Amino acid sequence: MTRTVVEARNLTVSRGQTPVLSDISFEVQEGEVFALLGGNGAGKSTSLLTFLGLLEPTSGEALVFGKSVQNDIASVRGKIAYLPEAATLYPHLSAYENVDYFLSLAGIGRSRADVEEVFDRVSLQQEARDQHMERYSKGMRQKTAIALALLRETPILFLDEPTSGLDPVAIDEFNRLVTNLAKAGTTIVMVTHDVYGACQVAHKIALLRRGTLVGSFEAKNGERIDTETVHAAFAERAVA
Amino acid sequence: MSVIRNIAIDEWRYWRRSRIAISVLLTGLVLLVGSAFLTAIQMIDASHEREHLQTEAENAFLNQPERHPHRMVHYGHYAFRTPPPLSVIDPGIDAYTGNSIFLEGHRQNSAMFADRQASAGIAMFGALSPALLLQILAPLLLILMGYSAITREREARTLDQMIAQGVTSVQIMLGKGLALGGVTALLVLPLCIASVLAASEGEAVSLIAFFISGYALYLLTWCAAIVLSSTIMRTAGGSLGALLAVWVIVAMLMPRVSSTVATNIVDAPGKIETDFAVIEAVSKIGDGHNAGDPAFTALRANLLQQYNVDSVEELPINFRGVVAGAAEAELTDTLNQFAEERMRVESKQVRIARYFGWLSPVLSIREFSMKLAGVDLETHHRFLRETEKLRFDFVQSLNKAHAEKMTYLDDAGRSGDPEAEKRTRISTENWKVLEAFSFEPFPATDRVEASFNPLAKIMLWLIAILLLCRTIGRRAL
Numbered sequence: 204m205t206r207t208v209v210e211a212r213n214l215t216v217s218r219g220q221t222p223v224l225s226d227i228s229f230e231v232q233e234g235e236v237f238a239l240l241g242g243n244g245a246g247k248s249t250s251l252l253t254f255l256g257l258l259e260p261t262s263g264e265a266l267v268f269g270k271s272v273q274n275d276i277a278s279v280r281g282k283i284a285y286l287p288e289a290a291t292l293y294p295h296l297s298a299y300e301n302v303d304y305f306l307s308l309a310g311i312g313r314s315r316a317d318v319e320e321v322f323d324r325v326s327l328q329q330e331a332r333d334q335h336m337e338r339y340s341k342g343m344r345q346k347t348a349i350a351l352a353l354l355r356e357t358p359i360l361f362l363d364e365p366t367s368g369l370d371p372v373a374i375d376e377f378n379r380l381v382t383n384l385a386k387a388g389t390t391i392v393m394v395t396h397d398v399y400g401a402c403q404v405a406h407k408i409a410l411l412r413r414g415t416l417v418g419s420f421e422a423k424n425g426e427r428i429d430t431e432t433v434h435a436a437f438a439e440r441a442v443a
Numbered sequence: 444m445s446v447i448r449n450i451a452i453d454e455w456r457y458w459r460r461s462r463i464a465i466s467v468l469l470t471g472l473v474l475l476v477g478s479a480f481l482t483a484i485q486m487i488d489a490s491h492e493r494e495h496l497q498t499e500a501e502n503a504f505l506n507q508p509e510r511h512p513h514r515m516v517h518y519g520h521y522a523f524r525t526p527p528p529l530s531v532i533d534p535g536i537d538a539y540t541g542n543s544i545f546l547e548g549h550r551q552n553s554a555m556f557a558d559r560q561a562s563a564g565i566a567m568f569g570a571l572s573p574a575l576l577l578q579i580l581a582p583l584l585l586i587l588m589g590y591s592a593i594t595r596e597r598e599a600r601t602l603d604q605m606i607a608q609g610v611t612s613v614q615i616m617l618g619k620g621l622a623l624g625g626v627t628a629l630l631v632l633p634l635c636i637a638s639v640l641a642a643s644e645g646e647a648v649s650l651i652a653f654f655i656s657g658y659a660l661y662l663l664t665w666c667a668a669i670v671l672s673s674t675i676m677r678t679a680g681g682s683l684g685a686l687l688a689v690w691v692i693v694a695m696l697m698p699r700v701s702s703t704v705a706t707n708i709v710d711a712p713g714k715i716e717t718d719f720a721v722i723e724a725v726s727k728i729g730d731g732h733n734a735g736d737p738a739f740t741a742l743r744a745n746l747l748q749q750y751n752v753d754s755v756e757e758l759p760i761n762f763r764g765v766v767a768g769a770a771e772a773e774l775t776d777t778l779n780q781f782a783e784e785r786m787r788v789e790s791k792q793v794r795i796a797r798y799f800g801w802l803s804p805v806l807s808i809r810e811f812s813m814k815l816a817g818v819d820l821e822t823h824h825r826f827l828r829e830t831e832k833l834r835f836d837f838v839q840s841l842n843k844a845h846a847e848k849m850t851y852l853d854d855a856g857r858s859g860d861p862e863a864e865k866r867t868r869i870s871t872e873n874w875k876v877l878e879a880f881s882f883e884p885f886p887a888t889d890r891v892e893a894s895f896n897p898l899a900k901i902m903l904w905l906i907a908i909l910l911l912c913r914t915i916g917r918r919a920l
């Protein structure tokens with residue numbers, strides 16, 4: 204028996220005067236990986252911010268566990284770990300210090316062992332973990348940020364372009380990680396313009412173009428969504 | 444609550460690891476501690492010096508040989524006042540009015556007719572006092588520490604990461620504010636130490652606590668403004684620019700503007716004009732050294748009639764002494780009128796200047812501080828009035844001796860007759876006319892009450908800024 208965890212119902216969002224999302228609807232079930240695919244400026248990040256209650260819909264609803272986000276922002280934020288786009292952590296702190304601090308802001312304390320374990324899972328180099336992050340490469344920073352999101356241990360993960368800055372090996376590792384998390388019951392909404400990566404992990408893909416959903420794909424019978432099909436649709440419909 | 448505390452602690456960690464913040468903070472603290480230390484030393488020194496001078500002046504006066512009393516009138520005497528204990532922190536108006544006054548016949552102390560600029564008592568401070576540092580430098584220091592508190596996070600995109608953890612805008616603002624509050628506590632610490640000295644000098648502890656709270660409130664107002672600027676402004680540069688502009692206007696410009704406006708609205712005659720007016724008024728009064736001055740004809744007639752005699756030589760008292768006393772009384776009366784007018788103008792100017800406290804918390808804290816410390820214009824005026832009374836009584840006691848302790852003939856003929864001259868020298872017993880003078884500041888309760896008004900102005904600023912913060916905080920950062 205699956206239940207709907209994240210749902211957009213005729214969602215319309217404006218930033219400033221211009222509408223950025225218009226009449227978007229989708230559903231994500233528990234343990235599913237949902238990928239929002241679209242070009243730059245399509246409105247992918249905007250969708251996530253709306254579900255976090257940081258932007259208000261002009262019409263329609265953003266629902267988490269069946270409840271409208273606007274009505275209970277605090278409880279929603281407690282259920283969603285969010286990896287911001289181009290997430291940055293403090294360069295003057297080490298990975299440990301960063302993770303400790305940001306977790307404390309979420310009201311969470313994790314043991315050193317827990318943190319170690321998650322750093323292992325994202326394969327952050329052992330010797331770097333105690334160094335100030337100003338020496339980190341883009342990929343290492345991204346790994347630390349992903350680790351931070353994982354350490355929240357929330358039922359829902361929002362990932363905004365999680366693989367940006369990662370090398371191909373790291374991307375493969377990340378994809379495996381996402382698949383495993385979903386198997387364990389975490390609901391994952393990720394935003395990307397990487398068609399191949401999305402098809403690797405997503406159960407559902409929605410194509411977004413200038414704020415409108417222009418296509419959706421679903422994995423059937425435990426198979427992966429066909430990369431070629433999505434790519435063709437993306438080239439044809441999403442970018443323009 | 445723990446989120447707010449964690450944000451504040453993190454800000455401190457950032458400061459500790461950033462050389463600039465540490466240097467700024469250390470520089471400020473060194474300046475403050477140094478100034479508190481130096482001012483305290485200066486005050487202790489000055490107070491010893493004053494005691495010494497007071498005794499010396501008294502001894503010198505009392506040790507004068509037997510002589511004509513009028514020579515003692517011109518010899519003069521000093522009156523000193525012990526500065527109030529809190530002037531270790533805020534010397535206020537005393538910084539340029541001084542604490543000693545020379546008392547002599549026919550002349551009021553020069554402070555009564557001080558230069559127009561200084562007399563307004565609102566323009567400048569004499570020294571780099573702890574008060575001045577806290578009022579003007581401390582806000583600058585807070586600005587340098589905190590201008591980028593939020594813009595920095597926004598520009599580095601770590602703000603997104605904070606928000607991702609479910610932290611609200613208001614929590615972030617409060618956390619940053621709390622961090623700056625910690626700096627405020629550090630800045631106020633030297634003030635607390637200096638206050639211990641003030642307490643040991645006899646200032647009421649509750650008043651001192653109120654004094655320190657006022658400063659803390661003032662600095663917290665700046666903290667709130669800094670957080671607000673750092674929230675509204677998109678970039679750190681913009682925030683720094685805006686805050687520095689506010690600082691220049693509020694701390695540099697407004698004090699000038701307030702005193703300029705005050706002196707222009709209430710026009711005070713300049714020193715030279717006043718001097719001429721005084722000379723003119725005084726010239727109409729008879730010369731007390733000349734008993735033959737026509738101005739004293741009526742006085743003579745009255746006395747002759749009162750004692751029922753025909754000539755001044757027959758009077759049982761020395762007419763020349765009577766004339767000296769009468770002339771002094773009339774002169775004092777005239778000079779007092781000028782002095783009162785002068786003080787009235789000054790008070791009016793200061794009242795107008797104080798309205799600018801609504802526009803500048805710097806002016807409000809200055810008023811608050813001077814009133815509580817007892818170094819404001821009102822206290823100074825009272826000091827002038829009390830010393831003037833002291834002077835008048837002192838001179839008149841000598842004039843009384845002049846009238847009663849010698850004959851008119853001896854007094855009038857003393858320049859040609861050594862024997863008569865000898866008889867006009869009166870006993871040194873008569874030099875004991877000096878009253879013990881001790882000037883007390885207004886009672887603590889009065890001073891606290893008087894400082895409510897400027898404190899209210901600061902509080903209004905704080906509340907207004909906090910309300911703005913809350914409005915902004917409702918929106919996403």
Ligand SMILES: Nc1ncnc2c1ncn2[C@@H]1O[C@H](COP(=O)(O)OP(=O)(O)O)[C@@H](O)[C@H]1O
Pocket residue numbers: 218219223241242243244245246247248249250
């Ligand atoms: N802070 C903002 N204020 C106003 N408009 C914005 C803001 N951020 C993004 N936008 C606009 O909203 C649209 C969607 O942006 P975004 O959701 O970030 O796209 P994506 O994540 O798909 O690249 C773009 O046209 C962008 O210009």
Ligand SMILES: [Mg+2]
Pocket residue numbers: 247248249288363
């Ligand atoms: Mg985006």
